[in-house]
Amino acid sequence: MMQLYPSPFNTCDFFVDFPSWLPLHEWLPSVFQAYGDCSIKQWEFLTLDMPQWLIGIFAVYLVVGVLVLVSQGVRVRHKYFS
Incomplete structure (x- = not known):
């Protein structure tokens, strides 16, 4: 439903905010990659x-x-x- 009528005010972050002791975006970047636009079908x-x-x-x-x-x-x- 979010893909059909995306809100112009609701966006995803371009940068992930994981703790420094658990950098999942560095260990598994293909899984925890930040895309920045939640309305795009991934x-x-x-x-x-x-x-x-x-x-x-x-x-x-x-x-x-x-x-x-x-x-x-x-x-x-x-x-x-x-």
Whole structure:
């Protein structure tokens, strides 16, 4: 949603502000690189960007979690083992 209607007042920093004892931007610059413009799409796979994929992944985890909780409360009786 942020890419569709970017705010002109909301910008990202051009410089990272990590502590001096943990310079992640120097150790892994490809991961912690500051781009400066949050409205630019940085990553896209199968026409979906990162927030859209994360919503889908969250929905799958939520369904799996609910199924696990429901299955813990259901006891199956086997007529051969009772």
